[in-house]
Amino acid sequence: MDTRYLTYILTIARKKNMTKAAEELFVSQSSLSQYLTKLEQEIGTPLFFRARGELVLTPAGQLYTEAARRVLQIKEQLYKDIASLDNRGHITIGCTSQFALLALTEIVPRFKSYYPDYRVEITEQSLPALTKMLLEENIDLGLMAANTIKPFDEELADVLRQEEVLFALPTDHPYTKENPDKPIPQAEFVRRFEDENFLLSRKGSTLRVLADQLFETYHFEPSAMCETNSIVATQIMVSNGSGVTFLGESCTQKGGPVACYSLEPKLYRLNLLVRRKNWILNEAEQLFCRLTREWFQPQQE
Structure with missing residues (x-):
């Protein structure tokens, strides 16, 4: 059941821009414009009008997109029902x-x-x-x-849920002897760990976004030893003293070779x-x- 042309019109309606719609659909803008023109000629009335640089649905366009959504829902439910047999x-x-x-x-x-x-x-x-x-x-x-x-x-x-993000360092780090369990104020964190090697998650990850925000707030440029999204590799490197890092609470293990601290104020993802x-x-x-x-x-x- 080929319904991709219905998706074309729905995407134009959502993006309100032919170029952006074409990019999302991975088709050329000229092909998309030609299809819309052909459809409007077939129907006998415009589906969109241009207002302040945006494509806005006409009353006919609103009727068309509502019907298109219903058709796509019927198609999806049909396929689901077929897949769910037995x-x-x-x-x-x-x-x-x-x-x-x-x-x-x-x-x-x-x-x-x-x-x-x-x-x-x-x-x-x-x-x-x-x-x-x-x-x-x-x-x-x-x-x-x-x-x-x-x-x-x-x-x-x-x-x-809201998951707390913790600061992790080796259990034999000098700081763990001075402060075995108390949260670390963020200002103190910068002062105490500015010379450490940081093991950072890659750009775009939740942990990296929070870390970069913290560094920017305190005008702190960390020494980044490496960047990786492998939690296992990061924990191993922290445990052998290669650096410090940030971990989601769900990725920590009590009693292991890595000590984890809350920051004040706390970080969450x-x-x-x-x-x-x-x-x-x-x-x-x-x-x-x-x-x-x-x-x-x-x-x-």
Whole structure:
């Protein structure tokens, strides 16, 4: 069922700009303009008019886009119903952090006890890559760490919890003997650790955004030993004294070779469950989302 031309009009209506719509659709602007012209000639009336440099829907355009959305919903529900025959189906999930993988090791077996024939496909991606996949609807769900729910629609993004971000250093660091458990004031943090080697997450990650904001606030330029999004590698390097870093609370382990401290004021990131647009969930997929939310409820108590 080829409905891509309906998506063309909906994208133009959302972007209000032919060039931006063409970029998102990965088609040429001229091809998109030609299609719109042909469609308007077929219908016999314009679907858009130009106002202050934007393409705005005409009354006919509003009717057309409303109908287009209904057709796409019918198509998606049809495909979902077909896929769900005999409780068979497929969910694609992207995750960005260790906390998500840990959660899924418990959520997926519970879900499979209800729907044993459902296929769950999990992929680990960086935050920018996963965000792009969700916005382009190449994946159903994102279980992710983020600094904000933007650029997702509020109704599609569930905030599962606020996760504290901690400062990590080797347990044999001189500071741990002076201050075994008290939070570190941010101003003192800069003064005490300005000469340390920092192991930083890559640009665009939640931890890197928070770290860069902290450095900018205190006009602090850290000595960055390396940049990596591998939590495991970072923890190993911290434990052997190679440097210090920032870790999400879910990635820490009490009693291990890495000491973790809260900062004052505390740093937080969000744990999100994000659904792609135009995804009509059947009963099985609604259950998966509910099990995910329930997994995080005890974490907040």
